[in-house]
Amino acid sequence: MTLIKSISGIRGTIGGTPGDCLSPVDIVKFTSAFAYLLKREPDKRLRVVVGRDARVSGEMVNNLVCGALCGMGVDVTDIGLSTTPTVEMAVKDLNADGGIIITASHNPWQWNALKLLNSDGEFINAELGEQLLAVAISGNYRFAEIDKIGAISYDDSQIRKHIEKVLSLPQVDSFAIKMARFRVAIDAVNSTGGIAIPLLLRSLGVETIDELYCEPTGHFPHNPEPLPENLEEISKLVVKNKAHVGFVVDPDVDRLAIVCEDGEMFGEEYTLVSIADYVLSMKSGNTVSNMSSTRALRDVTEKAGGQHYASAVGEVNVVEKMKEVNAVIGGEGNGGVILPELHYGRDALVGIALFLTQLAHSGKRTSALRASYPDYFISKNKIQLSPEMDVDNILKSIAEKYKKQPINTEDGVKIEFGNEWVHLRRSNTEPIIRIYSESDSAAKADVLARKIIDDIKEVIRE
Numbered sequence: 001m002t003l004i005k006s007i008s009g010i011r012g013t014i015g016g017t018p019g020d021c022l023s024p025v026d027i028v029k030f031t032s033a034f035a036y037l038l039k040r041e042p043d044k045r046l047r048v049v050v051g052r053d054a055r056v057s058g059e060m061v062n063n064l065v066c067g068a069l070c071g072m073g074v075d076v077t078d079i080g081l082s083t084t085p086t087v088e089m090a091v092k093d094l095n096a097d098g099g100i101i102i103t104a105s106h107n108p109w110q111w112n113a114l115k116l117l118n119s120d121g122e123f124i125n126a127e128l129g130e131q132l133l134a135v136a137i138s139g140n141y142r143f144a145e146i147d148k149i150g151a152i153s154y155d156d157s158q159i160r161k162h163i164e165k166v167l168s169l170p171q172v173d174s175f176a177i178k179m180a181r182f183r184v185a186i187d188a189v190n191s192t193g194g195i196a197i198p199l200l201l202r203s204l205g206v207e208t209i210d211e212l213y214c215e216p217t218g219h220f221p222h223n224p225e226p227l228p229e230n231l232e233e234i235s236k237l238v239v240k241n242k243a244h245v246g247f248v249v250d251p252d253v254d255r256l257a258i259v260c261e262d263g264e265m266f267g268e269e270y271t272l273v274s275i276a277d278y279v280l281s282m283k284s285g286n287t288v289s290n291m292s293s294t295r296a297l298r299d300v301t302e303k304a305g306g307q308h309y310a311s312a313v314g315e316v317n318v319v320e321k322m323k324e325v326n327a328v329i330g331g332e333g334n335g336g337v338i339l340p341e342l343h344y345g346r347d348a349l350v351g352i353a354l355f356l357t358q359l360a361h362s363g364k365r366t367s368a369l370r371a372s373y374p375d376y377f378i379s380k381n382k383i384q385l386s387p388e389m390d391v392d393n394i395l396k397s398i399a400e401k402y403k404k405q406p407i408n409t410e411d412g413v414k415i416e417f418g419n420e421w422v423h424l425r426r427s428n429t430e431p432i433i434r435i436y437s438e439s440d441s442a443a444k445a446d447v448l449a450r451k452i453i454d455d456i457k458e459v460i461r462e
Helices: 024-038 058-071 084-093 126-138 158-167 174-180 193-203 232-240 268-282 296-303 315-325 348-362 366-371 391-401 442-461
Strands: 003-006 009-013 047-052 075-081 098-102 111-117 152-154 183-187 208-212 245-249 256-259 286-290 308-311 327-332 336-338 377-384 413-417 420-426 432-439
Touching: 009 024, 024 058, 024 098, 024 111, 024 126, 047 058, 047 084, 058 075, 058 098, 058 111, 075 084, 084 098, 084 111, 084 158, 084 348, 158 193, 158 348, 174 348, 183 193, 183 232, 193 208, 193 245, 193 348, 208 232, 232 245, 232 256, 245 348, 256 268, 256 348, 268 286, 268 296, 268 327, 268 336, 268 348, 268 366, 286 296, 286 315, 296 308, 308 315, 315 327, 315 336, 336 348, 348 366, 377 442, 391 413, 391 420, 391 442, 420 442, 432 442
Parallel strands: 047 075, 047 098, 075 152, 183 208, 183 245, 286 308, 286 327
Antiparallel strands: 003 009, 009 111, 098 111, 245 256, 327 336, 377 432, 413 420, 420 432
């Protein structure tokens, strides 16, 4: 059983002992602490938007979250089965004081989580996250008296409103998409992408859609993280049905993976690269990605006359840097696209609309569009953590070993080796150390990763 408390939210496995997992007790405790922190003015009536992905535990968690909020005197707008970016936009549209997204993102079905949003529909920052943990541990909050408990209202219109806003963007050309007569395959891993993506595609003028796992039952048919090793079925479907492109989203629809017409992966790192290239062709400016993302974004940004900036890993950090440098687009190399003109959040819906527009305007096949970008290869690895491991000491030891190389310790340890790099950091969402390395070939990236992993294992043995 696992319970992870971080600025990314409260995430854990369902079932077990309170404090060791995401139990009903913990759900109520952290939800109540969040409501307490939102209530800056004692007499102000707060409103919080709540939405969830389709995982099996979602309804149970939703009932607890909404009940706890009402118990704290907060009114709730429950938008039901939804997507993370939809909830983010709904918070601002409804002028709410905050939001809670019930989703464990790419984690397997036994996990769930509370993703917490401020009044701007953005993830709470580290400072508020630390306050939340302190309040939850202390129990320093008080439930409302009977005449001040909150009420729940329901709103099932937010996904459609989200799509309408995507379609109204000047960078989205639904006429060109319709004229291209695309055939599109999708894999929504039996979560809420199965509701939102077909609706979006039809609104864009796509008439032929091959749907794979689009029933929002929450029973994930494969590992829900949109990585190549999990996408064999849609790859075969794209080739079999001669689709122009395939799209895959994670359970809460904030990450987008693309499959080429030949069944090959476009590469999750290149989702943002390609879409940023299109956006920059219409509006020059700066871009942002995190330290673990490919340098290809830097290349296309500089080619367009802009400047690329790197942030610490985590959406809240990317957004903060984007605001600081006034970026026109940004995101993360896991297929997360952030278009500030729509909202400051990773959004697979806007990613799909922008990519299809780019594909229609280019007249290229998906594989040819991918081939137009510089080739970099990232090796993504991880080491499982156990309670006795001293992660800080591990990272410090690796930094000391390579102290003669350029090193960045803003977020874990990133070491430069000429045109190659390796980035080690503790995950915010899983009990692991992530080791990402990049080079100009997959073999070189793997060799670099294995070398660092061997170094880590040696430190652990010592």
